[in-house]
Amino acid sequence: MTTTILVCDTCRFSAEEKLCGDKTGGEILGDHIAAALPEGVKMRRHSCLMGCDHHCNLAIRAPGKLTYVLGAFEPxxxxxxxxxxxxxxxxESETGRVPFKEWPVGVKGHFVSRMPPIEEDGWE
Known part of the structure; x- marks a missing residue:
């Protein structure tokens, strides 16, 4: 099973600014994530996750697991x-649930939504 981090590459740099130089905040955050990926996790860029009230949005997903959408990160x-x-x-989790006490401090307060696995509804 492969975990994928989907990074919105059109997200703003900050609430006030779209770009930093010639890159969006999503592009910059994606560059940092790509440089730090552990084995078993891949990253894919995606244009617009429709979280425009936040900046630097991303989703974390894997087949048969919960999907998490996070946003409002500094890039x-x-x-x-x-x-x-x-x-x-x-x-590492069987279902995608990570106990709160194991969450890195840097993701706390950034969760936008959690969705059930698609397979639970019979979708493919």
């Missing part, structure tokens, strides 16, 4: 490290 290496650490714990 920094520290934010990326927290996301990657959570994704590694998610990957």
């Amino acid at each position: 920094t290496a520290e934010s990326a490290a927290a996301v990657v650490e959570f994704a590694a714990k998610f990957d």
Whole structure:
């Protein structure tokens, strides 16, 4: 089973600014995440996750597991490290549930939604 971090590459750099130089915040966060990926976790860029009230949105998913949507990150290496650490714990989990006490501090307060596995509804 492969865990994927979907990073919105069109997300703003901050609530006030779209770009930092010639890159969006999502592009910068994606670069940091790609540089820190552990074995078993991959990253894919996706244009617009429709979380425009937040900036630097992403989703963490795997077949048969919960899907988490997170947002309002600073596009920094520290934010990326927290996301990657959570994704590694998610990957190790059978259902995608990671106990709150194991959440990295850098992801707390960034969760937007949690969705059930698609397979539970018979979708493919």
